[in-house]
Amino acid sequence: MSHTESFKIKGLGGKRTLEGTISVNGAKNAVLQAFAFPFLFKSGVTLENVPHIEDTDRMTEILEGMGMGVQKTSAKSFEFKAKGTLSPELPYELARRLRASIVLIGPVLSRLHEVRFPHPGGCVIGNRPIDIFLDAFAKLGATLSEEGDYYVLRAPQGLIGAPVYLRVPSVTATQTLMMGAVLAKGTTTIKNAALEPETIALADFLNSCGAKIKGAGTPTITIEGGDLLDSGGKAFNVPPDRLEAGSFLILGALAAKDLTITGCIPEHIDPVIEALRSAGVPLEVGDSWVRVKSPAEGTLYRGVEIKTHEYPGFPTDLQAPMVVFLTQTEGESLVFETIFEGRLGYTEGLNKMGASIKMWDSHRATVHGPTPLKGKELEGPDIRAGLAYVIAGIIATGESTIRNAYYVDRGYEDIEGRLGKLGVSIERVTE
Numbered sequence: 001m002s003h004t005e006s007f008k009i010k011g012l013g014g015k016r017t018l019e020g021t022i023s024v025n026g027a028k029n030a031v032l033q034a035f036a037f038p039f040l041f042k043s044g045v046t047l048e049n050v051p052h053i054e055d056t057d058r059m060t061e062i063l064e065g066m067g068m069g070v071q072k073t074s075a076k077s078f079e080f081k082a083k084g085t086l087s088p089e090l091p092y093e094l095a096r097r098l099r100a101s102i103v104l105i106g107p108v109l110s111r112l113h114e115v116r117f118p119h120p121g122g123c124v125i126g127n128r129p130i131d132i133f134l135d136a137f138a139k140l141g142a143t144l145s146e147e148g149d150y151y152v153l154r155a156p157q158g159l160i161g162a163p164v165y166l167r168v169p170s171v172t173a174t175q176t177l178m179m180g181a182v183l184a185k186g187t188t189t190i191k192n193a194a195l196e197p198e199t200i201a202l203a204d205f206l207n208s209c210g211a212k213i214k215g216a217g218t219p220t221i222t223i224e225g226g227d228l229l230d231s232g233g234k235a236f237n238v239p240p241d242r243l244e245a246g247s248f249l250i251l252g253a254l255a256a257k258d259l260t261i262t263g264c265i266p267e268h269i270d271p272v273i274e275a276l277r278s279a280g281v282p283l284e285v286g287d288s289w290v291r292v293k294s295p296a297e298g299t300l301y302r303g304v305e306i307k308t309h310e311y312p313g314f315p316t317d318l319q320a321p322m323v324v325f326l327t328q329t330e331g332e333s334l335v336f337e338t339i340f341e342g343r344l345g346y347t348e349g350l351n352k353m354g355a356s357i358k359m360w361d362s363h364r365a366t367v368h369g370p371t372p373l374k375g376k377e378l379e380g381p382d383i384r385a386g387l388a389y390v391i392a393g394i395i396a397t398g399e400s401t402i403r404n405a406y407y408v409d410r411g412y413e414d415i416e417g418r419l420g421k422l423g424v425s426i427e428r429v430t431e
């Protein structure tokens, strides 16, 4: 897996032929956060149902660089154990490559009383500042300095619990602060916390190991700080990836004869299910699966308005795949991206394929459909837009090359193998 790899896709030319089942992996945006767990534990901790994606490889390297022992105990299980003295410094080049590295700062700071980290990089989807993190840890008593290319947060006496109001309900700020507060002295209250279900899963596991976190999944989370945790041999089972489930469902709505997405929590993708249903897509929803079938011959789906919103609203991460869907629906659909200001740039690539998408400003676009798509050579600017281009390539006429497979690999394990089993003609090529 590298920057020089691409996906070559032979499009279905609008036919709906995909068939079978596809199971959903562990959630990227839960497992990357869980890589911060080891700093909260007295001895080791184990993660299970870990997807094999580029970002988990990078997090493994970051943890190893800080002195944490990481052992892969089976295809999907990792065991973490501190090997000796832990370093408070996140390796510069690695941490700059993925935004999720920022989730380490709370647990590292609370355990080691210091953390050194570069401005985290990641997908090019807008500004992505870290002011909320810095303000929050200042409230818990940390001081900030900038030393060379590093931010350094120090709390020589340890973090001290305090009330914190988040200006924006940032997902990773909520999670790193919640985890960091587990080892703080006294009580921390996070108000305007992010509501994503992954935060609940993290809190439930930490609570089962001795943490005292209340209210995860609600706008107010209260954490009573205490000592290092003890897993007692329990493992964190990474919950299913709702963004994978949503991506596969959108693909199914466009290209499936009969596709079942299994091992998911349908409730977590309610906004996608509802949007597809109002467009006219026939869906069946079970307790851990969703089935999508092709509609009657000649049926045209209706356009729907999409406004991204923090959970439980329509996820920004599914905005790009949804726009591909909207290129195939009748009429005009407004897309309003409210979370990130740079997350519509990929629409240019869809227009090259024949879509009719007009951007009004960096947050709003209208999609006119239906327009047949033609295969092209494209490179997605981020994980989700990369996957959206893969979907566009699948429904297009002719061949598409989606360059920089690395982006898709950051979030989706073996996409070519898994989609290939459904009947997609996709191969990884090295240039």
Ligand code: EPU
Residues within 6 Å of the ligand: 028, 029, 032, 099, 100, 123, 126, 127, 128, 129, 130, 131, 132, 133, 134, 168, 169, 170, 171, 172, 173, 316, 317, 339, 340, 341, 383, 384, 411
């Ligand atoms: N924000 C600030 N200051 C901060 C932090 C955030 O202004 O200090 C702003 C951001 O600029 C943005 C908004 O707050 O406008 C929300 O960003 P948030 O912090 O919630 O995003 P994140 O935590 O960096 C996570 C996911 C993203 C996902 C977003 C939104 C992880 C590792 N990343 O990012 O996932 O898009 O939440 O749901 O959990 C992806 O998986 O492809 C991905 C980019």
